[in-house]
Amino acid sequence: MAIHADKLRWLFWLRWKTLTRGFSRRPASLVGAIVLLLIVLWGAGTIAVVTFLAYRNLTPPANSEVLYLVLTGVLLIWIMLPLLEFTSNEGLDVSKLALFPLTRAELMASLLFSTLLDIPTIGLVLLLAAVIAGWAVSVPMAILAFFTMLIFYVLVVGVSQLVLALFMSTLQSRRFRDLSIIIVAVFASSCYLVEQFVFGGGRFLHFTQSLQSGSYSLYLQWLPSGVAARSILMATQGNWGASLAWLGLLLVISVVVLYLWQLVLERSLSSPEVSGSARVRNRRRQQAVPLAVSPAARPGSANAQPAGVSIWGRIVSPQVSAIALKDLKYYWRDPQLKARMLPALIYVIIFLVGPLLNPDSSRFGGSAFTLVIVPLLVFLFLATLSLNTLGLERDSLTTLFLFPVPPRRILWGKNLAVFALGIVEFLILIAVGVFLSHAWNLVLPVLVVGLAGMGVTLGCANFASVYFPQYERPMQRGFRATGQTSQSGCLRAVLALVMLAATAILLVPVVLALALPYFLRAEWIWGITIPLSLVYGIAFHQVVTLLVAPRILKRAPEILAVTTRE
Amino acid sequence: MSSTYSSTSTAIATHDLLRVFGQKAAVNHLNLTIQRGEFYGFLGPNGAGKSTTIKMLTGLLRPTAGTAYVAGVNVWQDPLRARTVMGVLPEHLNLYERLSGREFLIFAGHMYGVPEADIRRRTEELLHILTLTDDAGKLIVDYSLGMRKKIALAAALIHRPQVLFLDEPFEGIDPVSSRTIRDILHDLTQHGTTVFFSSHILEVVERLSSRIGIINQGILVAEGTLQELRERASGEQKDATLEDIFLSVVGAPEEVHNLSWLEQDGEN
Numbered sequence: 001m002a003i004h005a006d007k008l009r010w011l012f013w014l015r016w017k018t019l020t021r022g023f024s025r026r027p028a029s030l031v032g033a034i035v036l037l038l039i040v041l042w043g044a045g046t047i048a049v050v051t052f053l054a055y056r057n058l059t060p061p062a063n064s065e066v067l068y069l070v071l072t073g074v075l076l077i078w079i080m081l082p083l084l085e086f087t088s089n090e091g092l093d094v095s096k097l098a099l100f101p102l103t104r105a106e107l108m109a110s111l112l113f114s115t116l117l118d119i120p121t122i123g124l125v126l127l128l129a130a131v132i133a134g135w136a137v138s139v140p141m142a143i144l145a146f147f148t149m150l151i152f153y154v155l156v157v158g159v160s161q162l163v164l165a166l167f168m169s170t171l172q173s174r175r176f177r178d179l180s181i182i183i184v185a186v187f188a189s190s191c192y193l194v195e196q197f198v199f200g201g202g203r204f205l206h207f208t209q210s211l212q213s214g215s216y217s218l219y220l221q222w223l224p225s226g227v228a229a230r231s232i233l234m235a236t237q238g239n240w241g242a243s244l245a246w247l248g249l250l251l252v253i254s255v256v257v258l259y260l261w262q263l264v265l266e267r268s269l270s271s272p273e274v275s276g277s278a279r280v281r282n283r284r285r286q287q288a289v290p291l292a293v294s295p296a297a298r299p300g301s302a303n304a305q306p307a308g309v310s311i312w313g314r315i316v317s318p319q320v321s322a323i324a325l326k327d328l329k330y331y332w333r334d335p336q337l338k339a340r341m342l343p344a345l346i347y348v349i350i351f352l353v354g355p356l357l358n359p360d361s362s363r364f365g366g367s368a369f370t371l372v373i374v375p376l377l378v379f380l381f382l383a384t385l386s387l388n389t390l391g392l393e394r395d396s397l398t399t400l401f402l403f404p405v406p407p408r409r410i411l412w413g414k415n416l417a418v419f420a421l422g423i424v425e426f427l428i429l430i431a432v433g434v435f436l437s438h439a440w441n442l443v444l445p446v447l448v449v450g451l452a453g454m455g456v457t458l459g460c461a462n463f464a465s466v467y468f469p470q471y472e473r474p475m476q477r478g479f480r481a482t483g484q485t486s487q488s489g490c491l492r493a494v495l496a497l498v499m500l501a502a503t504a505i506l507l508v509p510v511v512l513a514l515a516l517p518y519f520l521r522a523e524w525i526w527g528i529t530i531p532l533s534l535v536y537g538i539a540f541h542q543v544v545t546l547l548v549a550p551r552i553l554k555r556a557p558e559i560l561a562v563t564t565r566e
Numbered sequence: 567m568s569s570t571y572s573s574t575s576t577a578i579a580t581h582d583l584l585r586v587f588g589q590k591a592a593v594n595h596l597n598l599t600i601q602r603g604e605f606y607g608f609l610g611p612n613g614a615g616k617s618t619t620i621k622m623l624t625g626l627l628r629p630t631a632g633t634a635y636v637a638g639v640n641v642w643q644d645p646l647r648a649r650t651v652m653g654v655l656p657e658h659l660n661l662y663e664r665l666s667g668r669e670f671l672i673f674a675g676h677m678y679g680v681p682e683a684d685i686r687r688r689t690e691e692l693l694h695i696l697t698l699t700d701d702a703g704k705l706i707v708d709y710s711l712g713m714r715k716k717i718a719l720a721a722a723l724i725h726r727p728q729v730l731f732l733d734e735p736f737e738g739i740d741p742v743s744s745r746t747i748r749d750i751l752h753d754l755t756q757h758g759t760t761v762f763f764s765s766h767i768l769e770v771v772e773r774l775s776s777r778i779g780i781i782n783q784g785i786l787v788a789e790g791t792l793q794e795l796r797e798r799a800s801g802e803q804k805d806a807t808l809e810d811i812f813l814s815v816v817g818a819p820e821e822v823h824n825l826s827w828l829e830q831d832g833e834n
Contacts, residue, residue, distance in 0.1 A: 560626060
């Protein structure tokens with residue numbers, strides 16, 4: 001197990017180069033890295049300061065409970081991080097290093113060292129430094145705490161890499177990548193629910209009581225993090241023999257973890273690669289079927305209308321139906337689009353769960369306002385999905401533009417898919433809203449006005465999609481999923497805000513058609529204003545779509561240049 | 567300028583087609599005339615302008631100047647009609663990866679306006695002949711490169727195009743599928759379809775093409791049948807291969823490597 005220092009130096013150089021080259025090739029990633037660094041410094045720094053004060057100022061056993069919780073939290077987060085965030089290895093790509101004659105020890109040492117250049121490691125170091133500072137009440141204690149945390153650091157990184165190596169094939173699978181995008185998007189979108197769950201119902205009070213009674217360490221002491229905590233706590237009680245024994249156990253656990261890591265790593269590198277590409281199957285020998293006699297090759301009218309079409313087929317062209325169906329499948333199967341829809345689901349959940357979690361809150365229930373805001377939520381949802389409808393096709397837009405489809409049908413098909421999703425959300429929210437508010441008299445007006453507003457929103461979205469198409473960066477796994485999804489950055493955000501503002505202004509007639517008679521207590525006027533608002537919504541959508549659609553054909557190469565990356 | 571081309575026997579025609587990127591002319595006043603039923607091989611080194619030409623002929627990249635006709639239709643004046651008569655296998659496939667292979671073919675059939683019954687039948691036949699039936703229900707995102715090429719080719723064929731543009735169709739394709747595709751393309755040309763394809767595999771171009779065009783630095787430097795190219799490029803060398811002709815026409819430098827250490831004995 002020889003280690004050549006020269007090789008380690010060059011491997012560290014490689015990691016440094018890949019890091020800096022990434023920034024020089026894509027300056028935008030430097031901004032992202034700085035933002036992440038600031039977030040890590042702020043988040044981990046705050047926790048480090050708070051826990052340092054807790055170690056020093058809380059009375060036993062509360063301070064030792066905090067130590068157990070912090071170390072266990074660190075361990076769990078570093079186990080979870082590779083599953084949610086890392087692409088292959090944040091330090092170095094092992095599969096590429098395996099091509100070179102490196103010993104196992106060199107490989108593992110280089111991976112350990114290279115993690116020092118990962119931004120999350122800074123957070124880890126801050127938290128462990130707080131532990132050392134918090135418990136260093138004397139020089140021997142400082143030395144012990146330092147060595148305990150040093151071994152604990154190796155253990156944490158080793159466990160993290162072991163998990164990564166164990167689940168490498170799963171992590172590289174398309175299904176897992178998709179799932180992790182959704183998981184993080186759900187997490188990021190449901191802050192309200194998380195806040196309600198963590199801090200609601202007196203749970204914070206229960207937490208402080210548990211700290212005082214020392215009930216967490218009963219369970220956490222059996223974990224490797226508990227072993228590290230025990231080593232420090234025994235020393236603070238003057239029981240140095242026990243302290244060193246726990247430290248020795250921690251060292252043994254770390255060595256075992258490192259051994260298991262290299263074992264798994266070796267196996268994963270020597271096993272045949274099965275993930276990421278389609279498995280090769282035994283195929284039956286291909287029969288030579290001359291295509292000349294196949295109907296596929298017989299001349300036929302490509303534009304002939306299908307015989308015996310359904311009523312739906314007579315109303316909606318097959319091309320529009322096919323595009324709508326394709327888009328609906330994409331909303332179901334594409335994690336990036338699914339993540340876009342999540343806020344809408346969160347609205348529904350908040351509508352359903354909010355009143356249950358906060359029965360005394362005045363924000364929910366008991367008012368017709370609950371029902372009236374429903375269309376606004378749906379308009380926002382529609383705008384989210386359709387403001388960049390061509391850009392959302394991403395590189396596949398090239399394929400769509402190769403088909404002889406009249407551009408208005410492209411927009412209609414895409415609008416139909418978003419409308420179908422919007423109407424489902426609308427009906428659910430109306431049902432919930434009317435259940436909470438008991439404003440049955442508002443159901444029909446809200447429904448009709450909502451439909452009119454959807455027409456206006458989709459019309460505005462079609463205009464924005466054709467005149468201001470944006471590049472949609474493919475989402476990556478993990479927390480990158482919640483990052484900036486457009487390289488246009490601020491411009492895109494400004495455009496979206498301007499379009500939302502314009503849409504809001506154009507929605508004024510629709511809103512007035514509902515609100516004015518209601519506030520004037522002259523609901524009979526709805527008989528005139530609501531049908532008019534529906535006509536306005538439909539006419540607006542149709543006129544705008546027909547006006548902007550030809551531009552898709554005229555400016556196809558320019559739209560592709562903006563929205564695709566070849 | 568007319569949106570149609572008068573000659574009914576001409577499948578593809580370009581007049582002074584020009585595309586400039588910055589200071590560089592990627593395609594420099596290209597004039598092509600390709601007859602119906604021809605199997606036209608388009609060759610050139612990397613960056614010669616092959617893909618740029620195909621993109622301009624298929625409406626994906628606007629020319630700086632010049633005109634392009636496909637099946638008599640001006641590609642840039644009547645793009646919808648032009649797309650109806652052509653099938654395209656582009657360099658970057660950009661398929662709908664979250665559709666299954668079968669779903670993508672059905673979708674493509676609808677986009678080309680093929681009747682529903684024909685779509686179903688042709689889809690199954692194309693899947694069968696391209697040995698994709700077993701994987702037809704799998705999402706394209708899980709396909710290998712070869713499978714993607716085959717499904718993209720099937721989508722380009724489903725409406726029985728008059729002109730087929732193929733950018734590197736044999737790259738990443740296994741020999742068995744390659745043979746099948748060659749047979750399909752040969753059959754298509756026998757029935758009047760024009761095939762315009764670019765490839766780096768000179769042996770395939772040599773075997774399939776009825777006429778070959780060689781482009782270098784955006785300029786069409788040679789064009790003709792293989793025999794004509796041999797006569798022009800090699801003069802006395804009657805049995806020159808297409809590789810010899812190609813290297814001669816594009817003027818590839820003949821450098822002799824000087825890695826003498828490779829021939830030494832020992833480990834390092």
